[in-house]
Amino acid sequence: MAELVDTPNIEDRDGFYQDLLAAHDGLSEAQSQALNARLVLVLANHIGNGQVLREALDLAKSTGTEDGKI
Secondary structure, eight states, X not given: OOOOOOSOOOTXXXXXXXXXXXXHTTOOHHHHHHXXXXXXXXXXXXXXXXXXXXXXXXXXXXXXXXXXXX
């Protein structure tokens, strides 16, 4: 059974962050929110595991990163 990876796991975190910011360049707030929503759906489809997705939702809803997790 797959488990949510909740520790840093992106090979080039700074590079990805720059790419993410660049993807939003020139977009209105509504377009930026729509891009984020589409990205979430694309990545959720890639993950495909309902339990992992629920764990990700719970983690995203939690208060933050004080424990060193994402």
